Amino acid sequence: MSEQDCKDGGLEPQGEAAFRDIDEAIAWITQRMPKFGIQVGLKRMERLMELLGHPHRRLKFIHVAGTNGKGSTCAYLTRVLVQSGYDVGTFTSPYIERYQNRIQLNGVDIDDESLLKLANQIKPFADGMAQTDIGAPTMFEVSTAIAIAYFARIAFPDLVVWETGLGGRLDSTNIVAPIVSVITNVGHDHMDILGNSIEEIASEKAGIIKPGVPVVCTVEQPEAVEVMRRTAAERRTTLYLMGDQFRYASVESAVEHQVFDFSGPFRDVPGIGIALSGAHQQKNAALAVMTLEVLRQYYAVLVDDENLLEGMRTAAWAGRLEMIRREPPLLLDGAHNPEGAATLAEALRTVYPHKRLHLMMGMMPTKSHSDYLRHILPLVDTLIVTEPVFFKKMDADALADLAREVAGELALIIPIDVEKDYREALRMLTERTEPGDLAVVSGTLYLISDVRAWILYRKDSDKGW
The missing domain is CATH 3.90.190.20 (Mur ligase, C-terminal domain)
Known part of the structure; x- marks a missing residue:
C-alpha cells in the first residue's frame, strides 16, 4: 500500500513506514500491548477496516467465543475441514510459542514474508489513527487486522475459524459477519472487563450472535442458558444448545484416547474418537461436530464420515492437558x-x-x-x-x-x-x-x-x- 493510498484513505503516514525484517515488525506489534493495553470497543477496528477497504467482507467466518475450550474447539473444526479438502484460515490467541502461531492457513503459520508485508502496509494507518481522537489501535486490533488482510488478500481460504480474544460483544474480532457463531461456555474470567456475574459475562459472549446466523452453544448454567435463548430469539436465529438440540454420551476416557457418541437434530454419529485428554474435551468435540453439522445443512459444506472421524482423531492443541x-x-x-x-x-x-x-x-x-x-x-x-x-x-x-x-x-x-x-x-x-x-x-x-x-x-x- 503506497503513501498515496494512505492519503486517499484519509490519514497521512506518520514516521517510519517500513520495517526491515520480521523481528522489527513483530516487535512493533507486540510492544503495543504494554503501551496501549486492552481497550474494548469496535471504533478503531471499524476505522482500520475502512482504511483497508473492508477486506473482512470477502471471507466466511466461523466465530468462536467462550471462557474455556475455544482453542481446542477451533482445533477440531480446523482439522476436520482441512481433512475434508477445504483451505482453512485459523486465528487464535494467545499463541504458545511464537507470534506467527496465531494466524494459520491449513495449520501452517503465516509466513514471515507475508507478515512483514502486511505490517508495513498497516503501520501508516495505525500511526495516523494515533494522531486522531479515535486513538492508536492496540496490539490485538493490529493482529486482527493483519489476520483479516492475510486471509482476504494473500491466503484466500474457503473458511476462517475465528476465535475471540476477550468477551465477544466489544472484542475486535466482532467486526466480522460470520456464517455460524459458536459459544463454548461461560465462566469467571476477565471479570474486571466483562462483568461480575455469570449473566453479565454471558451477555458479553452472546454479543457475537448475529441476526439470522445460527449459533451453537454448550453453556450450562441456567442464567447463561437464558441469556443465550433470549439473545437468539431477539435476533431471530436458531440456537443449537447442548442438552436440547444435541448431546453426547461418553464411551471411553483415557490418556490421549477418548470415544463418545454424538446425537443431533440431523443425524447421530457414534464412535467418535479424539486424542485430546480430559472429559471436557468430549464436550468441546461434540460442540465442533454440531457446528460442522450446521455447516453441512445450511451451507452445503461437504464433510463425509471418514473425514470427520479422521479429523477429530488427529486434532491437537498445545498446552491443554x-x-x-x-x-x-x-x-x-x-x-x-x-x-x-x-x-x-x-x-x-x-x-x-x-x-x-x-x-x-x-x-x-x-x-x-x-x-x-x-x-x-x-x-x-x-x-x-x-x-x-x-x-x-x-x-x-x-x-x-x-x-x-x-x-x-x-x-x-x-x-x-x-x-x-x-x-x-x-x-x-x-x-x-x-x-x-x-x-x-x-x-x-x-x-x-x-x-x-x-x-x-x-x-x-x-x-x-
Missing part, C-alpha cells in the same frame, strides 16, 4: 480460572494415575485465584509458585501468600516454595518428581508458553497477547 515429557512425566495445562481448575482437577483424579502430585504455577494479576486454588490444592503434595516472563504478571510472593491462606482454610498442609525464575522452578519441579509421581505446570498461558518453549527448544518463547 499436554504430556510434554514422559520421563519424568510433566503435564502442561493452561487452566487459569476456577472453571479451568475444576476441569484440570477432574482430569487429575480420573485420567492421570500418580503417587504424589507436584504442581508449579504462575498467574496473571486479574484472575479469581482463590477459587482456582480451592479446586486444585486438595490434590497437591508440593507446590512451587513462579512467574512468567511477561511485563504483566502476578508477583510470586503474593500468589504464594494466597495459596497458604487457601490451604489454611481447607486445613491442608502443603510445602510451598517460591522461585520467580521459571527455569529454576522447573528444575526444582523435575528434581522432586520421583518414579510414579506426576509433575504439572498450570496457570497463565504465558507460563505454559515459557515452559513449553524451554523444554522443546531450549529457548525463551515470544510474547504477546
Whole structure:
C-alpha cells in the first residue's frame, strides 16, 4: 500500500513506514500491548477496516467465543475441514510459542514474508489513527487486522475459524459477519472487563450472535442458558444448545484416547474418537461436530464420515492437558480460572494415575485465584509458585501468600516454595518428581508458553497477547 493510498484513505503516514525484517515488525506489534493495553470497543477496528477497504467482507467466518475450550474447539473444526479438502484460515490467541502461531492457513503459520508485508502496509494507518481522537489501535486490533488482510488478500481460504480474544460483544474480532457463531461456555474470567456475574459475562459472549446466523452453544448454567435463548430469539436465529438440540454420551476416557457418541437434530454419529485428554474435551468435540453439522445443512459444506472421524482423531492443541515429557512425566495445562481448575482437577483424579502430585504455577494479576486454588490444592503434595516472563504478571510472593491462606482454610498442609525464575522452578519441579509421581505446570498461558518453549527448544518463547 503506497503513501498515496494512505492519503486517499484519509490519514497521512506518520514516521517510519517500513520495517526491515520480521523481528522489527513483530516487535512493533507486540510492544503495543504494554503501551496501549486492552481497550474494548469496535471504533478503531471499524476505522482500520475502512482504511483497508473492508477486506473482512470477502471471507466466511466461523466465530468462536467462550471462557474455556475455544482453542481446542477451533482445533477440531480446523482439522476436520482441512481433512475434508477445504483451505482453512485459523486465528487464535494467545499463541504458545511464537507470534506467527496465531494466524494459520491449513495449520501452517503465516509466513514471515507475508507478515512483514502486511505490517508495513498497516503501520501508516495505525500511526495516523494515533494522531486522531479515535486513538492508536492496540496490539490485538493490529493482529486482527493483519489476520483479516492475510486471509482476504494473500491466503484466500474457503473458511476462517475465528476465535475471540476477550468477551465477544466489544472484542475486535466482532467486526466480522460470520456464517455460524459458536459459544463454548461461560465462566469467571476477565471479570474486571466483562462483568461480575455469570449473566453479565454471558451477555458479553452472546454479543457475537448475529441476526439470522445460527449459533451453537454448550453453556450450562441456567442464567447463561437464558441469556443465550433470549439473545437468539431477539435476533431471530436458531440456537443449537447442548442438552436440547444435541448431546453426547461418553464411551471411553483415557490418556490421549477418548470415544463418545454424538446425537443431533440431523443425524447421530457414534464412535467418535479424539486424542485430546480430559472429559471436557468430549464436550468441546461434540460442540465442533454440531457446528460442522450446521455447516453441512445450511451451507452445503461437504464433510463425509471418514473425514470427520479422521479429523477429530488427529486434532491437537498445545498446552491443554499436554504430556510434554514422559520421563519424568510433566503435564502442561493452561487452566487459569476456577472453571479451568475444576476441569484440570477432574482430569487429575480420573485420567492421570500418580503417587504424589507436584504442581508449579504462575498467574496473571486479574484472575479469581482463590477459587482456582480451592479446586486444585486438595490434590497437591508440593507446590512451587513462579512467574512468567511477561511485563504483566502476578508477583510470586503474593500468589504464594494466597495459596497458604487457601490451604489454611481447607486445613491442608502443603510445602510451598517460591522461585520467580521459571527455569529454576522447573528444575526444582523435575528434581522432586520421583518414579510414579506426576509433575504439572498450570496457570497463565504465558507460563505454559515459557515452559513449553524451554523444554522443546531450549529457548525463551515470544510474547504477546
